[in-house]
Amino acid sequence: MRPHAPSAPMPRRAAEPSSAAPALRTLVIGYGSPIRGDDAIGPLAAEALAATPLPEGVRVEARHVLTAELVEDLAAVDRVVFLDATVEGTPGEVRVRDLAADARAVSTMAHFHDPRELLAWCETLYGRAPQAWLVSVAGQSFDYASYRLTPCAEAAVAAMLAEVRRLIATPPPSAGPDSGRIG
Secondary structure (H helix, E strand, C coil), X not given: CCCCCCCCCCCCCCCCCCCCCXXXXXXXXXXXXXXXXXXXXXXXXXXXXXXXXXXXXXXXXXXXXXXXXXXXXXXXXXXXXXXXXXXXXXXXXXXXXXXXXXXXXXXCCCCECXXXXXXXXXXXXXXXXCEEEEEEEECCCCCCECCCCCHHHHHHHHHHHHHHHHHHHXXXXXXXXXXXXXX
């Protein structure tokens, strides 16, 4: 194979139809309180992910809380990955959970809205909700500490981001009759 010699820029042509599926529109939302120790892992992980090369169609947001305004963003994507801390599990443990819309999901004062609640609003308002996951890390300390993670949470960021990359590389579910999600 010969190396490609540099040439003058080619005029842009309209893309030809392709049998390859278009890139899935993916939103990654890291959320949590920046002043509550390990609860900052969601936004910190999102910022770390955003600082790396990402596949086409992937957008990343770091937020303190989940608000109703996100519903419009959710309606515009094929899938969403939420990143958050949890009090459940062994500190530093990374968990991945499928999410489905659930209008009964209780909003919390810590994050204002539960991701499942936002997905339910998306279904109600737009007639659809994206495929969704929650990637969480069990925190060790939620004491006041501005953007400072405990060593076990900090060590878990790489594993958390590896799970996000695995999820965004996952092919879409088939469109067959058995393709419904379980939430």
